[in-house]
Amino acid sequence: MKYARFYGIGDIRIEEGADLEPGDGEAILKVRAVGVCPTDVKAYYSGSSSIKVPIVLGHEVSGTILSSGTEQLNPGLKVNVAADCPCLECGICRRGLVNMCPNMLSLGVNVPGGYAETMRIPSEFIERGLVYPLTGGTGFVEGALIEPVAVSLHCLNLADYASIENAAVIGDGPNALIHLQLLKRIKRVKNVTVIGLSENRLKFATRFGADHVVNISREKNFYSEMKKEQIDLVDITIGNPEAAAESSHLLGKGTHILIFGGSMNDAQIPVSMNDVHYKQLRVTGSTGTDLKSYSNALDLVKSGKIDLVDLITARFRLEDLASALDYSRNLRGLKCAVEFPDG
Numbered sequence: 001m002k003y004a005r006f007y008g009i010g011d012i013r014i015e016e017g018a019d020l021e022p023g024d025g026e027a028i029l030k031v032r033a034v035g036v037c038p039t040d041v042k043a044y045y046s047g048s049s050s051i052k053v054p055i056v057l058g059h060e061v062s063g064t065i066l067s068s069g070t071e072q073l074n075p076g077l078k079v080n081v082a083a084d085c086p087c088l089e090c091g092i093c094r095r096g097l098v099n100m101c102p103n104m105l106s107l108g109v110n111v112p113g114g115y116a117e118t119m120r121i122p123s124e125f126i127e128r129g130l131v132y133p134l135t136g137g138t139g140f141v142e143g144a145l146i147e148p149v150a151v152s153l154h155c156l157n158l159a160d161y162a163s164i165e166n167a168a169v170i171g172d173g174p175n176a177l178i179h180l181q182l183l184k185r186i187k188r189v190k191n192v193t194v195i196g197l198s199e200n201r202l203k204f205a206t207r208f209g210a211d212h213v214v215n216i217s218r219e220k221n222f223y224s225e226m227k228k229e230q231i232d233l234v235d236i237t238i239g240n241p242e243a244a245a246e247s248s249h250l251l252g253k254g255t256h257i258l259i260f261g262g263s264m265n266d267a268q269i270p271v272s273m274n275d276v277h278y279k280q281l282r283v284t285g286s287t288g289t290d291l292k293s294y295s296n297a298l299d300l301v302k303s304g305k306i307d308l309v310d311l312i313t314a315r316f317r318l319e320d321l322a323s324a325l326d327y328s329r330n331l332r333g334l335k336c337a338v339e340f341p342d343g
């Protein structure tokens, strides 16, 4: 079987290995689609201290069960595999912070991921119910994208919508457009403005229901324009510290600030102590997802409430993974996926 192994910055090799056999309690997945995530791009171009190299990356995975060492999963079953498997037993998990479990098993981080013809599903993922059957007409690509919907939902669930009328989404990438859809269609936020840099991506934002879009390369005075209305939620979906710092112009009374994007290096953003104090700002970060957000995301994707098909603007083969990563980095389109042919 063929797989793409990541060795370090700029080094991904297509290799051939022996066919995988499932151990007791494990299953082997025939991979059909993997979403290319900004985390993969970040690892490939800037490295990552948490990833145990060499490893197969790819954590947004769907496919069919090829062989199984457990009665829980039968061969032929179409599934999505969660990216992360928390232990559910440690002190952090017991506090309900399973997304930050220190014993986490994570595809493409410390467990081989999906950029491979076949992938071993560890027994822990199966025991903890983290392999989700894709029933109905859900395609493999949409099935692979449940993870980004789940992490987005986990983030947005951290704000209180009773007091949110106007929201600003900072960023126009694929995750921003998932956030936008969730804010409009699930959280029912009245006004959502998407602030970005790419005319093409902002057109998608309008299509996905944005009430306003702002191209910051063209509209220089938009902060003062926008500030005429109270902004209740500033949702920072990108890892750009300058953009995050600039969005402080939008903060109103009681504004919720969600930081969803991680920065390339450990960038600092200046926050005024008095702003936090006098405006009663609520600043919340978000990483990963929890089990409930994951199963809710699965339902949203299965029911077609979130449009993922149009979010995929390019499809690549495994052999062209480096091109897929380059496509994601150059912000040419939206999201891309690696697909594997049937058969």
Ligand SMILES: [Zn+2]
Binding pocket: 037, 038, 039, 059, 060, 147, 148
């Ligand atoms: Zn991801």
Ligand SMILES: [Zn+2]
Binding pocket: 086, 087, 088, 089, 090, 091, 092, 093, 094, 098, 101, 102, 103, 104
């Ligand atoms: Zn834990």
